[in-house]
Amino acid sequence: MMFRTLATTALATTLLAGPSQALDLSAMSPEERAAFGAQVREYLLENPEVIIEAVNILEQRQAQAEAQQDVQLVAVNSAEIFNDGYSWVGGNPEGDITLVEFMDYRCGYCRRAVPEVAKLLQDDGNIRFIVKEFPILGDASVLASRFAIATLIVAGDDAYGQIHDALMEFTGDITDVTLARIGEGLALDVEAIKAEMNSAEVTRRIAETRALAQRLNISGTPSFVLETEMLRGFLPAEQMQQVVDALRDERS
Known part of the structure; x- marks a missing residue:
């Protein structure tokens, strides 16, 4: 015993x-x-x-x-995450909290995240939002990202925001033809964008984002960096807001 x-x-x-x-x-x-x-x-x-x-x-x-x-x-990797010099910045550019999203236009969960991120940015009003083009779901994903990045280079931030939203809403096959139609529907210079799509600069941006994702052990989309926190996968706005509030509380 x-x-x-x-x-x-x-x-x-x-x-x-x-x-x-x-x-x-x-x-x-x-x-x-x-x-x-x-x-x-x-x-x-x-x-x-x-x-x-x-x-x-x-x-x-x-x-x-x-x-x-x-x-x-x-x-x-904070410099490359928050200030790479080429990723699109939205939300409140002067916000006290920065949210970074690694996304793919063919990712279903990325599509689900769009209204959640929009709600977070609108309701909070003090969040800086950065989009990282991270095409990992095949050639169509790469094609869409090349078109979006080329749009940013050729036509600027507002045009990129429009293309980004349009591609996130688009549910058909992504081809050169469908991308051209989307661009024409937004009154963009499609020929100039197409000429930029395969440039060394577009290739560099995609490659650098992929290398950054690899260093961060990111293998899926959407993946978020919220200041010091890694949020791997889809989260509703309410849960992201809870993280934001906790980060602010830590600073106070």
Whole structure:
């Protein structure tokens, strides 16, 4: 009975304590290890909730470690994230909080994020918003991004905002023909944009954004950087606002 009590205590310590407190099985004799193993099995069968508790603690520790790693990644790459000199800036350019979105025009969740981001920017009114063209869903995605970036270079911020919104709403096949029609519908100089699409500058911007995403361990869209926080995946406006409010509270 005494050994069973010791085994139970040791098991709880092993499952719930930190690595420095883990049980050293090498200090046991073969007979003790066998007896301990039998008691562990019996204990877990009688108390399966211990496994769930241990898994929950492990997941919490992993999430905390990943969040801390994200903070470090953002800090190291902050210049490229927030001030690369070429990504489109919207919202309130003088806002006290900056939200950066890595997006793809063919991404369904990016489309879902559009009204949520718009609501956040409108309701808050003090958020600077940066769009990172991150085409990862095939050739059509790259084609759309090239057209959008070329529009920014040729026609400026307002025209890019229009093209960006139009491409996010467009549900058909993205081709040279459909892009031209979208541009013509917005009264843009489509020929000048098409001439810029395959330029070295457009290629450079896409390549640099991809390299930045790789450094940030971003592999999917949408992905957001909200000041020091990495938000990986779609979030409704209310949840993003909660992060914004928490960031402001930390500063006050």
